Amino acid sequence: MRPGLRDVTRGRILFGGDYNPEQWPEETWREDVRLMREAGVNAVTVGVFSWARLEPRPGAREFGWLDRLMDLLHEHGIGVVLATPTAAPPPWLGRLHPDTLPRTEDGRIEWWGGRQHFSHSSAAYRAHAAAITEALAARYADHPALTLWHINNEYCTADHGDEAAARFRRWLRARYGTLDALNTAWGTAFWSQGYDTWDGILPPRTPHHLRNPAQVLDFRRFTSDMLLECFTAERDIVTRHTPRVPVTTNFMPLFIGQDAWRWAEEEDVVSVDLYPDPRDPLGAQHGALVQDLTRSQARGPWMLMEQAAGRVDWRAVNHPRPRGLHRLWSFQAVARGADAVCHFQWRQSRQGAEKFHSGMLGHAGERGRTFQEIKRIGAELALIGGEVTGTRNHADxxxxxxxxxxxxxxxxxxxxxxxxxxxxxxxxxxxxxxxxxxxxxxxxxxxxxxxxxxxxxxxxxxxxxxxxxxxxxxxxxxxxxxxxxxxxxxxxxxxxxxxxxxxxxxxxxxxxxxxxxxxxxxxxxxxxxxxxxxxxxxxxxxxxxxxxxxxxxxxxxxxxxxxxxxxxxxxxxxxxxxxxxxxxxxxxxxxGARPVLAGLPARVEAVRRGELLFLLHHGRDPVTVDLPGPHTDLLTGDKLTGQITLGRYGVAVLRP
The missing domain is CATH 3.40.50.880 (Class I glutamine amidotransferase (GATase) domain)
Structure with a gap:
């Protein structure tokens, strides 16, 4: 039986975020772990975008910095979710192997200088990704800090290039067997599109007019399958070295590019990144939908791999989260089945494309509101971890x-x-x-x-x-x-x-x-x-x-x-x-399906997980909630008999 989230939580909620120490001088690392301990962080994701640091030249291996970091984190009781760095190939890979770069449907090359600049169908990309993954897994298989494997990051790349076209044809032959079957499935009698040879089939590149819908549909299926092949290839490498360490990759919320039902079957832990808009009056409902979907894919507890402690950086106007909202949304995830609550990222970057994206430790430092709220969340999650982890939600x-x-x-x-x-x-x-x-x-x-x-x-x-x-x-x-x-x-x-x-x-x-x-x-x-x-x-x-x-x-x-x-x-x-x-x-x-709790005030959400009742107040003005019998609030220790008052973005975790 493959390991799962239960094997790494052990009665605690995993709490932490992506840690990118290569962006900082090493003297900062000890300050980081001190503040992590202060905030209740017990796990961090390392190495997601570190390929160029680990392999600065083809075949080179520079693991010394990662050795020191892994040892330091273990010394302070912080587990490592170790990532394969294959979501952001180093510039030398695209320069030496231009076939690794994906092409858009109109033939434009997606160059290095960002991330996700890889062709899922490129043999060269797959070989280099396998090599760096093999080296990582072999080196850290026995490291005591290793808690979980995180493969790649937010798989999302499509490719319409020649190597992808060749793989697409092989994929179609496996699906249909004959050209007659393909022509029937694609309805190629329309607009004189009938194929007489497999070599004539291309990805749906830019046409003069409308594209064949069945061809586009199959190309979406193919793209999801090719990305999944990339994931399983790296997964199989790390599981060969560490059969008792679970493996995940992070979904994006309700993302069109992956058949996430199929992907979830290949993961030991199902995880997702979730960034509701704090100005959206239905942001909490969007979060609830993604959480319900992820829990259902996991068939039980799941991992919130990324969320923002404050603002993001990709909307037209990027608002911070108001006081208390991040705590509320973190507990909403736990209520709906999360046994891990993590963030992008630990320390806010000072350079690069995401320097205005918040971190658990923001530009304001440890005295800043964001870090003070993170400390409170970490302490409260530690209070309830023993009672909530491993429990399940029920729905009719x-x-x-x-x-x-x-x-x-x-x-x-x-x-x-x-x-x-x-x-x-x-x-x-x-x-x-x-x-x-x-x-x-x-x-x-x-x-x-x-x-x-x-x-x-x-x-x-x-x-x-x-x-x-x-x-x-x-x-x-x-x-x-x-x-x-x-x-x-x-x-x-x-x-x-x-x-x-x-x-x-x-x-x-x-x-x-x-x-x-x-x-x-x-x-x-x-x-x-x-x-x-x-x-x-x-x-x-x-x-x-x-x-x-x-x-x-x-x-x-x-x-x-x-x-x-x-x-x-x-x-x-x-x-x-x-x-x-x-x-x-x-x-x-x-x-015969009944509400979790009847007679709730507006903007109060009630969720049952196991025996616990979570009350989540998505408003700013205090409200009073009638309770069905006596309860104990695990966050405060208060004994409650008939009612509870929830303040601004208030949370209660009630045990009967």
């Missing part, structure tokens, strides 16, 4: 999400460019989050039998197996709610007869789907009791279906807007937030 509701359906829907020449898969997903998750209904995420092929309610905000392309899975779930007594544009296409982005799979139309009680009627910016569709946004559809309900709401005006006046057959619901529009929340709350209650 699953939200389905599939990267392949997203990829297929994110194409040109659709009925509406305004329909954005992540935005629709956020709208549905928001409705459940505001109703305090706990949710997991699931892949359409997963076993759904443990959930009282399954919601599908949108799944444009679905395989036959996924559709059969939903049918079986409803037949077994489950309740299903689907949003518009679900089941429209198959896995090759081929529109299904009738505009929606016939099995789904029968399931929902839709006799005919006549037309899609997308809505313009600012346009809405009036319905019984609510307004629909973004989309509407001209459908006829079957005689034995129940029409729960009709359009009340315009071209679709009198036609069904929300229809169901027994426990299967279909929404042909996106209700405004309050209406969607009310509808899903009603359906969830009928299905």
């Amino acid at each position: 509701i699953a939200i389905l999400h599939d990267w392949h359906a997203w990829w297929a829907s994110a194409q040109d020449s659709r009925p509406s460019a305004r329909v954005d898969h992540p935005a629709v997903l956020h709208a549905w998750h928001r409705a459940l989050w505001e109703a305090h209904l706990a949710t997991d995420f699931a892949h359409p092929d997963h076993d759904l039998g443990g959930y009282r309610l399954v919601v599908v905000p949108q799944s444009y392309a679905m395989t036959d197996a996924a559709i059969d899975n939903l049918l079986g779930y409803v037949r077994a007594g489950g309740t299903l709610v689907c949003g518009f544009l679900t089941g429209v296409a198959d896995q090759d982005d081929r529109i299904r007869p009738g505009g929606m799979d016939a099995r789904l139309r029968e399931l929902f009680g839709i006799d005919v789907l006549h037309e899609w009627w997308p809505l313009e910016e600012g346009e809405s569709a009036d319905c019984d009791g609510f307004r629909g946004t973004l989309w509407s559809e001209e459908i006829e309900a079957a005689e034995d279906a129940t029409v729960e709401a009709r359009y009340t005006g315009g071209e679709l006046g009198g036609l069904p807007a929300v229809v169901r057959r027994d426990r299967a619901w279909y929404l042909s529009t996106l209700p405004e937030p309050d209406a969607l929340r009310a509808l899903l709350t009603r359906i969830a209650a009928d299905a």
Whole structure:
């Protein structure tokens, strides 16, 4: 059995961040570890962008500085999440091996001077990445500070160059076997695109007009698979040297470029980077969605690999986090399953592209507000670690999400460019989050039998197996709610007869789907009791279906807007937030799913993890929360009988 997060936490929450000591003179290192100890830091990530320092010339190995650093951290009881440095190749690699540099779809080379400037398909890149990884793993396999392996960083690079084209062709031959099968899957009869030789197939480079959607879809699949090959190659090297040390790589939140369900199966620890906007009134909901998704991919506790202690540096205006907000969002992650709370980065850089990105120890130093808040968070996480680590969250509701359906829907020449898969997903998750209904995420092929309610905000392309899975779930007594544009296409982005799979139309009680009627910016569709946004559809309900709401005006006046057959619901529009929340709350209650805690004040979130109840106040004015019986607040030691008052961005971790 492979090791996991449980093997490194050992009753404590991992707390720390990326540490880039090569940016500082060595006399700073002892000051760093002193302040780390003061802040409760017990793990730091080292080496993420250190390739040029470790291998300044081809074949050179300069590990002396890293030896001293690893020893120093171990001496002070700080574990090391050791990274392979392959996300940022040194300039000499691109200069000597230009084939390692990726090309965009219009042939432009992405040069060194930044990061992620590597072609996932380059044999030279893979060989050099394997060599530096082998050297690292061999040297530090027995070092007592080694806690976890971190492979690469935020895999995200696409490549349309010649070496990628050759690998793409091999990937396609393995997938389809014959050119006839590929031509059928890609619909190449359209626009005279039929291929008579594998050598004629290229990545989807810049065309005169629109690109073949099925080709683009397969290229997204290919890119995810090639990056995964890079990850597993390095993973296999380090696990050969250290079979009992877990391995991770950090996902970006809801990133389109990776099939994260598949990637998670290859990791010992699932981790994510999360940077909500402190000025976004729905920043906490965005965080909750990413946390729910990551926990579901991990099937249990997970790692928050990166967050900002203060401001970031990539938005048009980069605001700091107000006093107390970082603490609140850190505890939100723990409430939703994180057993590690880490940051980018420990000490804020003074040079380079990210010098205005905050650090746990900012430019203001140890007297600065940011560091003082970090000290408080570290101390409080230490108080609860023994009671929370390894425990799990329970949810009666699953939200389905599939990267392949997203990829297929994110194409040109659709009925509406305004329909954005992540935005629709956020709208549905928001409705459940505001109703305090706990949710997991699931892949359409997963076993759904443990959930009282399954919601599908949108799944444009679905395989036959996924559709059969939903049918079986409803037949077994489950309740299903689907949003518009679900089941429209198959896995090759081929529109299904009738505009929606016939099995789904029968399931929902839709006799005919006549037309899609997308809505313009600012346009809405009036319905019984609510307004629909973004989309509407001209459908006829079957005689034995129940029409729960009709359009009340315009071209679709009198036609069904929300229809169901027994426990299967279909929404042909996106209700405004309050209406969607009310509808899903009603359906969830009928299905037997209940809020975590009833009667909560506005902007208070309640999350259960194991036996603990987390209360998270996302507002600035004090509020009072009624409690279901006596509790002890683990953060303060207070014994509570009937109520608790939460102040500005307040947090309570309650044990019955």
